Amino acid sequence: MDGMARPITLHQPKRLEIGAGSSARLGVWAENARRVLIIASEHTIGFAERLGLGNKASIFSDVPAEPDDRALAAAREAARALRPDLVVGLGGGSVLDVAKLVAALWDGPQSLDDVVGPDKVEGRRTRLAQVPTTAGTGSEAGIRALITDSTTHSKKAVESPHLLADIAILDPELTWSVPPAVTAATGIDAMAHCVEAFTNIRAHDLIDGYARMGFRLIGKHLARAVENGRDTEARAGMMLASYYGGICLGPVNTAAGHALAYPLGTRLGLPHGLANAIIFPHVLAYNAPVRKEKTAEILEALGLPVFDDESRVLNAAYRFCEDLGVEMRLSAHGADPDALEGWAGEAHAIRRLMDNNPRDMSASDVLDIYRATF
Structure with a gap:
């Protein structure tokens, strides 16, 4: 079966904000959040203040350019310690992928290996906001996350509607400084x-x-x-x-x-x-x-x-x-x-x-x- 007749399913974030300065709208959207965990990298920490989240936000910034299962485990531990009601991905595609998996897995029993493949994530209780700082992966739009296996160096792909953002914000000003x-x-x-x-x-x-x-x-x-x-x-x-x-x-x-x-x-x-x-x-x-x-x-x-x-x-x-x-x-x-x-x-x-x-x-x-x- 080809073309338009072939059945497909299309998932998109529940809310999309786009435009110069739109990252500041996150604080209004998240006004009821009590504990926020921002997943970032060393290059994107500086944008956290632009999100309007105030002192209720904590930052985990130890996400490398090619995150592996060890980086994900560290981010999950940070989430378990904070017990956030909102996870924010603030960075490039690697950061956004880690944020997806943290939001879906931090308070549950499933390991990364348990969810590799399609539709294996059992559920998600934590809201997820995705704020990209590069224009490349489009991870903020989708339901996939990729993590490198630190032993085999292969990519592990997770696909689930539970990885979908509740809000995605495309603020071009956050990409001004990209070389x-x-x-x-x-x-x-x-x-x-x-x-x-x-x-x-x-x-x-x-x-x-x-x-x-x-x-x-x-x-x-x-x-x-x-x-x-x-x-x-x-x-x-x-x-x-x-x-x-x-x-x-x-x-x-x-x-x-x-x-x-x-x-x-x-x-x-x-x-x-x-x-x-x-x-x-x-x-x-x-x-x-x-x-x-x-x-x-x-x-x-x-x-x-x-x-x-x-x-x-x-x-x-x-x-x-x-x-x-x-x-x-x-x-x-x-x-x-x-x-x-x-x-x-x-x-x-x-x-x-x-x-x-x-x-x-x-x-x-x-x-x-x-x-x-x-």
């Missing part, structure tokens, strides 16, 4: 969410609409946001694009691009956005022969020439990312060429994503892409 390189990489990550859902074998007409709005906003606003971080209109456009990408993840999800990006994060230590930016042109081009019309639509939205040829699609998309200031060579990020084959096997084994790809990709194909990125 140009990070703005570019996270913006391409948002684009990858939209594009991978759009070209996915599970693509759906409803989600195609969100994906189109997302990558068109990115084509219009990403270069502006990179050039001038205080361009509030461009920052707002990117936050909305990121949100649309997050909506795409729920009923459709990503595909090979994200599967190939994960080992670059867990093994090489690259930030998630950067890993996806490096991979994006290669997978877009790889899938182009079986998604010609949609690839043309993507290229046009990004202001790029429309090509049918796989190599020319790759060159155009690669130049788009490179012109934004992204260092696209794995060798420049310290990758060991001898590690690529192992990473390829690891990426190929992520079947929950690889099986969504519109063109079959072997482990050898994955290795070829890694070598091309090197």
Whole structure:
């Protein structure tokens, strides 16, 4: 069953606030909260005062760029000590994912391993607010959370409606200070969410609409946001694009691009956005022969020439990312060429994503892409 006739379920936050200065509205929404736990990172602590929560908020800020089960355990302990009636995620996608799981699990018996997979979270009693400070993952919009296993270095994915935010706030002023390189990489990550859902074998007409709005906003606003971080209109456009990408993840999800990006994060230590930016042109081009019309639509939205040829699609998309200031060579990020084959096997084994790809990709194909990125 294809397209509009295929049943899907779409979850979105109960309330969305968007616009410059909108983060201050959280205090009014949360006026009845008595104990608030803000999950943040060292880079986002400074925004806590803008939320209007006063002295009823405590902060847990020990969330690394790629949080693992140990970081989640520490955050859960902080919640158990405070017993919050509101959990706030204030940061990038990693922070927001940890906040989701803390809100769902802190006062219950389930472990992380108990809830890995779809629909295994038993319930949630604690309200959840999500306030992103980057425009990339769109985690504030969705019902998924990813945590790295500290032993195997693989990603553990949790999916549940109980991870959905009660309120999401998109305040572009919180992204003013994001450096140009990070703005570019996270913006391409948002684009990858939209594009991978759009070209996915599970693509759906409803989600195609969100994906189109997302990558068109990115084509219009990403270069502006990179050039001038205080361009509030461009920052707002990117936050909305990121949100649309997050909506795409729920009923459709990503595909090979994200599967190939994960080992670059867990093994090489690259930030998630950067890993996806490096991979994006290669997978877009790889899938182009079986998604010609949609690839043309993507290229046009990004202001790029429309090509049918796989190599020319790759060159155009690669130049788009490179012109934004992204260092696209794995060798420049310290990758060991001898590690690529192992990473390829690891990426190929992520079947929950690889099986969504519109063109079959072997482990050898994955290795070829890694070598091309090197």
